[in-house]
Amino acid sequence: MIKMRSFLFLFFFSILHVSRVSSQEGLFEGLEEEEDEDVQPRTDVEIRSINDTHVFDVSRDVEYYIKFEISQELKEIYEQDPDKHIFQVNFAAINAKTTTPLDVTVRQFTRIISFQLPNVKRVDGELVYKSQTKSVDFCPVSDIDQNSTVLMTLTSSSKKPIKVTVRVLIKGKNADWKIKEAEAFESKTTITPAITRIRYFQTDLISSRYINVKVNTREGSDCLCSLVSIQQPHCPFHDSIGSAMRFGMWSTMLNSTTIIVDSEDYKNGFIIVLVAAATDDLCHIVDPQNRCSVYNVNVTDPRKKVHIRVEGNSSRPIYVYAILTILACYGGIAGLTIAISVINFKYNYHDFEKIKGAIDMYTQAGREKLNQISENFVRKMSEHHVLEGYHIADGLQKALESTNLSPQRVVKDEEKKENVDIAMKIEADVSNRVSKFIDDKSVEEKLDEIGKTKEEKQTLEVENGGARKDDDTDAEVDEKPIEPVAYSRIATVVELQENFNEDEIDKIDDKKKLRLKTDLRVSDLSMKIHDPTRTKSIYQKSELYLGISLLISIFYSLPVLQMVFSFSHSQRVTGNQDICYYNDLCRRPAAPFRDFNHVFSNLGYMVFGALFMFLVLLKKYKYQSFLKHNKTIQENSYGVPQQYGLYFSMGLALFMEGIMSGSYHICPTNVTFQFDTTFMYLLSILMFLKIYQIRHADVSANAVTVFFGLGISLILETISIFYHGPIFWGFFCTAYMIVIVVATIHSYNIGIVRYDYKILYNVGKILVLEVHKILKREPGHSILPRVRSRLMCLVVMASVNLTLCLYFGISGTSGASNYLLAIYILNLGMYFTYYCIMKIMHGEHINKVSTLYSTLSLICVVPALYFFTQKEKNSEVSPSESRMMNTDCIFLDFFDGHDIWHFLGGSGLFFSFLTILTIDEDVKYKKRENLYVF
Numbered sequence: 001m002i003k004m005r006s007f008l009f010l011f012f013f014s015i016l017h018v019s020r021v022s023s024q025e026g027l028f029e030g031l032e033e034e035e036d037e038d039v040q041p042r043t044d045v046e047i048r049s050i051n052d053t054h055v056f057d058v059s060r061d062v063e064y065y066i067k068f069e070i071s072q073e074l075k076e077i078y079e080q081d082p083d084k085h086i087f088q089v090n091f092a093a094i095n096a097k098t099t100t101p102l103d104v105t106v107r108q109f110t111r112i113i114s115f116q117l118p119n120v121k122r123v124d125g126e127l128v129y130k131s132q133t134k135s136v137d138f139c140p141v142s143d144i145d146q147n148s149t150v151l152m153t154l155t156s157s158s159k160k161p162i163k164v165t166v167r168v169l170i171k172g173k174n175a176d177w178k179i180k181e182a183e184a185f186e187s188k189t190t191i192t193p194a195i196t197r198i199r200y201f202q203t204d205l206i207s208s209r210y211i212n213v214k215v216n217t218r219e220g221s222d223c224l225c226s227l228v229s230i231q232q233p234h235c236p237f238h239d240s241i242g243s244a245m246r247f248g249m250w251s252t253m254l255n256s257t258t259i260i261v262d263s264e265d266y267k268n269g270f271i272i273v274l275v276a277a278a279t280d281d282l283c284h285i286v287d288p289q290n291r292c293s294v295y296n297v298n299v300t301d302p303r304k305k306v307h308i309r310v311e312g313n314s315s316r317p318i319y320v321y322a323i324l325t326i327l328a329c330y331g332g333i334a335g336l337t338i339a340i341s342v343i344n345f346k347y348n349y350h351d352f353e354k355i356k357g358a359i360d361m362y363t364q365a366g367r368e369k370l371n372q373i374s375e376n377f378v379r380k381m382s383e384h385h386v387l388e389g390y391h392i393a394d395g396l397q398k399a400l401e402s403t404n405l406s407p408q409r410v411v412k413d414e415e416k417k418e419n420v421d422i423a424m425k426i427e428a429d430v431s432n433r434v435s436k437f438i439d440d441k442s443v444e445e446k447l448d449e450i451g452k453t454k455e456e457k458q459t460l461e462v463e464n465g466g467a468r469k470d471d472d473t474d475a476e477v478d479e480k481p482i483e484p485v486a487y488s489r490i491a492t493v494v495e496l497q498e499n500f501n502e503d504e505i506d507k508i509d510d511k512k513k514l515r516l517k518t519d520l521r522v523s524d525l526s527m528k529i530h531d532p533t534r535t536k537s538i539y540q541k542s543e544l545y546l547g548i549s550l551l552i553s554i555f556y557s558l559p560v561l562q563m564v565f566s567f568s569h570s571q572r573v574t575g576n577q578d579i580c581y582y583n584d585l586c587r588r589p590a591a592p593f594r595d596f597n598h599v600f601s602n603l604g605y606m607v608f609g610a611l612f613m614f615l616v617l618l619k620k621y622k623y624q625s626f627l628k629h630n631k632t633i634q635e636n637s638y639g640v641p642q643q644y645g646l647y648f649s650m651g652l653a654l655f656m657e658g659i660m661s662g663s664y665h666i667c668p669t670n671v672t673f674q675f676d677t678t679f680m681y682l683l684s685i686l687m688f689l690k691i692y693q694i695r696h697a698d699v700s701a702n703a704v705t706v707f708f709g710l711g712i713s714l715i716l717e718t719i720s721i722f723y724h725g726p727i728f729w730g731f732f733c734t735a736y737m738i739v740i741v742v743a744t745i746h747s748y749n750i751g752i753v754r755y756d757y758k759i760l761y762n763v764g765k766i767l768v769l770e771v772h773k774i775l776k777r778e779p780g781h782s783i784l785p786r787v788r789s790r791l792m793c794l795v796v797m798a799s800v801n802l803t804l805c806l807y808f809g810i811s812g813t814s815g816a817s818n819y820l821l822a823i824y825i826l827n828l829g830m831y832f833t834y835y836c837i838m839k840i841m842h843g844e845h846i847n848k849v850s851t852l853y854s855t856l857s858l859i860c861v862v863p864a865l866y867f868f869t870q871k872e873k874n875s876e877v878s879p880s881e882s883r884m885m886n887t888d889c890i891f892l893d894f895f896d897g898h899d900i901w902h903f904l905g906g907s908g909l910f911f912s913f914l915t916i917l918t919i920d921e922d923v924k925y926k927k928r929e930n931l932y933v934f
Contacts, residue, residue, distance in 0.1 A: 041155070050074065050087075050150070050168045057161040058102060058154045068150040068168045078144030078170070085170050086200065087138040087150060092165040093117040094132050100158035107151040108138045111236045117164075119194040121278035129278035131194035131301050139235035140200050140271075144170070177310075183207065184311040188218065191226065192303050193278040196239040198271050201310055203263040208312030210589050211261045213272060215253060215308050222302035223292035225283035225880065226253045229273040230261055230575075237271050241282065244275055251577035252283045252880040254290060258584035259577060260313055260594075276304055283880040290881050314588050314894065322894035323600065326903070330607045333907065337615065337914065344849045344918065345619045347626040351925045352638055520933035525750075526641045526697040541693070542645030544703040545686070549649045552707065553656045560663050560675045567667035568594055578879035580667040583872040586889040586896035597889075598665035601899035604906035605658030612913050613651035619917070620644050639924035640931065641697045646690040650913055653682045654906070661902070670875040674717055677817050682710060683909065684824035690916055691828075691835055692747075695933045699750050709739070713820055720816035729809035732816060736805050744798045748791065789841075789934060793834050797827060835919075838934035847922040853914040860908035867901040 045065045048054050051074065056064050070078070078085065093102045101116040113136055121129035141148055150168050176199060177185045183206045189197045203211060215228050231237050231248035238244045248270075251257050261270060277283075285291050296302050528534035571579040571594070582595050590596035623642060627635055635642070657679040664676035685706060693700040716732055748767070801823060808819045836846060846854075873882045889896050895903075923931055 048166075048168075050170055053165060053167045056154055056164045056166065058156045058158075058164050059161045060157045060159060062161075063155040064153065066152045066154070066166075068152065069146075070144060070148055070170070074170070075144060075146070075148075085144060086140050086198065087148075088169045088171060089136045089138070089150060089152075090165075090167045090169070091117060091134040092132060093162050095160075096132060096156070096162045097158065098130070100156060102158075102162050102164060103153075103155045104134070105153045106136060108149075109235065111138060121193065123279060129193055129301075131192060133192075133194055135195040135197075137196065137198040137239065139237060140233060177201070180309075184309065186310075187308045188306070189274065189308070190303050190305050191274045191276045192224070192301065193276050195276075197274045198237065198239065199274075199308060200233060200269060200271050202269040203261070203266050204269075206263070206310070206312045208315060209263050210313035211263055212311050212313050212584075213259045213261060213308070214256070214310075214585075215258075215272075215274070215306055216256045217254075218305040218307050221305035222299055223254070223295040224276045224302050224304040225280050225285075225292060226277065226304060226306075227251070227275045227282065228253050228257050228259060229275070230259055230266070231271045231273055232266065233269045233271050237273060239273050239275055241275055241277060244273055245576070247575070248273075249575040249577060251883075252878070253883065254283055254285075254292075254880045255884050256886070257880070257883050258587075258886065260584065260587060260589060262589070272308065274306060284878040285881060286877040287881060290877075290884075318893055319588070319590070322597075322892040325892060326600075326603075329903075330604060333910075334607070334611050337611065337910075338618075340849060340852075341615050341618055344921065345622045347623065347924070349626075349630050349633070352633060521929050522640055522695050522931040522933055523929040525695065525699060525933055526636070526928065528698045529641050529643070530636045538643075538697075540702045540704065541697070541700045542643040545645045545649040545706075546652065548703050548707050549652050549656075549682075553652065553659075556678070557656070557659055557663070560660065560672075564663045564666040564672055564675075565592075567669065567672070568592075571667065579669070581669060581873045581875045581879060581882050583886045583896055583898065584883065585886040586872070586894075588894060593666065595665055595668075597894055597896075597899055598902075599662045601895060601902035602658045602662040602665065602906075604903055605661065605909075606655050607658075608906050608910035608913075609651045609653070609655030609658065612654065612910060612917075613648055615914070616644055616647040616651065616917065637928055639926065639928065640694050640920045641928075643693060643697060646686055646693060647913075647917065650683065650686045650690065653679050653686055654909055654913070657683060658906070668873065668875060670721060673817060673875060674714065674721070677717070677821055678714060680821055681713060681824055684821075684828050685710065687912065687916060688824075688828045688831055691832055694920060695931070696750075699746075701746075717816050717820060724816070726809075733805045733809045737802060740798050740801050744794050747794055789834075789838060793831070797830055800826065800830065832916075835934070838932075839919075842932045842934065845922055847918065849921065850915050850918040853911045853918060857908050857911035857915060860904045860911060864901050864904035864908055867897040867904065870897045872896055872898055 041059075041061055041063045043063055043065060045067075047067045047069060050068050050070045054066075056066075058064060087108055089106055091104060096102045096117045098118055098120055101118060103114070103116055105112065105114045107113075115134060117132060117134055119129075119131040119134060120127060138150075152166070154164055154166075156162050176187045176189070178187065180186050185201070185205070187199055189199075191197050201213075213228075213230065227241055227244055227250055229238070229244040229248050229250040231244075238247050244250055249259055249261070251259055280292050288294070292302070528538055567579055571577065580594070583598075586597070587595050588597040593599050620642070627633060660675045660679050664672050689701055689706065712735075716735070720728060720732075804819070804823055804826070808816075839846065871885055872887050873885055875882065887896060891900055
């Protein structure tokens with residue numbers, strides 16, 4: 001009865017397949033056989049057994065309709081096994097030809113598959129792949145019974161019989177898996193463009209919510225671009241490239257790929273579908289060395305041997321331990337730096353130069369020194385009187401007598417403050433009485449000046465910005481000064497007036513005259529800070545940086561967050577794992593973050609940015625509090641100018657770098673990479689500007705100009721993402737050279753020459769004058785003048801910048817992002833090194849705290865740069881190529897090398913900030929007019 005029903009089923013099945021798949025007319029070129037439409041093929045209906053190999057001869061004269069049934073013995077075995085099973089059908093037609101192929105139709109339940117043998121693939125009319133075999137996997141079946149059958153038709157238009165080998169197998173759903181270790185399962189298989197494979201996996205076998213599905217190419221395998229798809233465990237599943245890309249999760253693969261499955265989305269398990277493509281088009285290979293044609297030489301039927309491993313992603317204790325460990329490190333660094341700052345940011349009233357000198361007057365040595373000064377005044381000024389009826393010596397003597405203190409009197413601790421105030425009054429009285437001869441210099445220096453000859457005075461006055469007429473002296477200064485031989489400097493006022501027309505140079509006031517001195521002092525370039533008429537200029541050079549940074553941060557971050565979350569959502573919804581470039585071997589998902597560990601590792605930037613702003617605020621508060629309680633100390637008289645706007649901007653930029661880098665890692669792509677680098681550019685620029693501003697307060701860059709330049713850099717970076725050919729690099733290098741020339745002119749000129757269309761010509765004339773001085777040898781002198789260090793620094797930095805730009809342009813570097821970041825960091829490093837060297841050369845030193853911070857910065861930065869160069873992915877190539885670079889976690893089983901780059905890079909930047917913040921703590925007690933500009 002069963003056989004009769006099977007025969008009737010086959011009869012009706014044959015009627016449904018009268019219209020079968022025919023050969024394509026385009027393949028009939030050079031036919032060796034001609035089809036006779038009058039010939040009617042004989043139809044053989046057969047019933048065959050499963051798990052056995054069967055051979056059929058198919059031609060235009062004979063076609064087969066076959067039903068594969070399970071034997072009674074196997075049926076009883078499978079009925080006792082509640083596990084699901086998979087039907088696999090294998091075909092081989094060795095002598096089938098492309099002109100007269102074998103047409104095959106296979107049906108199991110509701111799924112029908114049709115194909116031809118040989119399986120061929122042509123590109124532009126050229127045959128690129130041909131296979132005489134085919135293997136198909138069907139859906140897992142829960143119950144094996146008499147209805148568990150496979151129906152098949154075999155037809156062909158070939159005159160010669162085609163020998164077809166067919167075998168239908170039943171495999172347990174877990175039969176191909178081997179347990180290697182706790183909650184780790186492995187399987188091996190082989191795929192070709194004609195052979196697809198599936199593996200069924202139950203998610204309850206692994207306790208972790210997230211499951212890693214790793215697929216790697218085995219040794220000795222041919223190269224084939226493949227597609228790995230994760231689908232729901234129900235029929236029909238999709239094993240063609242087109243359908244697999246529309247259902248479930250999928251990613252392209254060359255040598256390896258990893259897909260992280262959320263078990264919440266696949267509670268009943270999932271099917272792993274492996275499909276191979278005949279060409280490389282699916283993988284969009286960028287690097288020619290990765291093309292499969294390079295490896296598959298003389299291979300007509302490539303086969304890809306793969307290894308599949310399914311394991312848990314990471315456990316909850318690992319998440320907790322990794323997060324708490326990093327937070328503890330951040331807490332330790334915060335506690336250490338706050339403690340050091342509280343101790344370091346202290347101001348001792350008695351250590352200021354003026355106060356210390358006043359206190360020295362109460363010692364025996366101090367009073368003897370003052371008496372010696374009085375005697376020198378008497379000797380050198382015997383013919384000059386300061387005021388009517390008074391001699392210089394009289395003034396000094398009265399100042400000493402007004403103290404009512406004897407040399408033997410010892411100052412007690414409780415009287416210290418009162419006596420210091422008395423000493424301040426003494427010094428003020430002395431300063432007023434000799435103001436005609438002492439101009440904010442030490443008494444010893446002025447005594448030496450009093451004894452100078454007429455020619456020596458002329459030379460000194462020229463070095464200080466031009467000839468100065470003294471109302472209390474009868475001496476006249478020659479119009480043409482005598483050039484000093486020992487030093488070289490910018491052209492003097494007289495030389496500028498001789499070489500320029502009135503409309504070619506700004507009206508030089510007394511403040512700008514000071515900028516022409518051989519040895520500029522910090523006081524010469526910090527006059528605007530406390531000038532009520534220049535508050536706008538100072539605001540634009542300091543506080544405005546923070547305001548613009550805050551606005552940019554808000555308006556820049558909003559679209560960035562929208563974009564990256566949109567990309568991440570698209571990847572989740574479409575299942576296309578090629579949208580975002582992850583290091584899937586070390587990706588730890590959590591909540592809405594598909595790559596939580598790389599997002600979390602950016603927390604350090606935010607923590608250190610906020611901490612640095614707090615430390616700057618602490619320093620500002622302690623300094624202003626000290627000035628409030630010590631009104632005799634004038635803020636504009638000691639140390640380098642205290643401007644905090646750039647410091648706060650640096651802290652905010654570091655904080656925003658954490659947000660932007662974290663945003664990038666939500667969905668890393670070639671487009672979103674610019675979000676990661678934007679604030680890195682800004683950090684490098686702000687650090688450079690702050691070092692320059694420390695001793696160039698009046699001429700430092702305007703915030704609007706700086707951010708406009710940053711905007712131009714971002715525009716060029718965006719263009720380079722889509723086009724970075726010779727035309728781009730030619731334009732980029734030209735624009736960059738102009739920027740370098742303008743920046744160099746500004747630093748060299750210090751605002752002396754008017755900024756107009758003649759700026760290059762005018763500054764060039766000044767440069768020629770200076771070079772002439774450098775090379776000029778005065779009669780009787782064998783030593784050439786020294787070249788100004790500032791000029792040497794500018795020449796070296798400009799040369800390095802132009803050389804690197806030309807190198808990157810000629811080499812055709814893909815994109816400008818890495819170049820801009822490299823050159824900004826290099827400029828920062830060069831200028832910071834120059835600054836430290838000049839401090840030491842001018843008798844200053846690097847204090848211990850700053851040395852500590854700089855050492856910690858180097859300890860962090862050097863290994864950070866190493867990990868930065870060790871790429872775990874590359875968004876400039878295809879996703880399948882990028883996955884070949886993926887690496888496992890190396891720290892706490894949670895973080896990879898890029899995470900370590902985040903940790904060390906953020907720490908290194910933080911310690912670099914603190915180095916800049918404290919680098920001039922050694923001169924905070926010194927008079928500003930004694931600090932050199934460099």
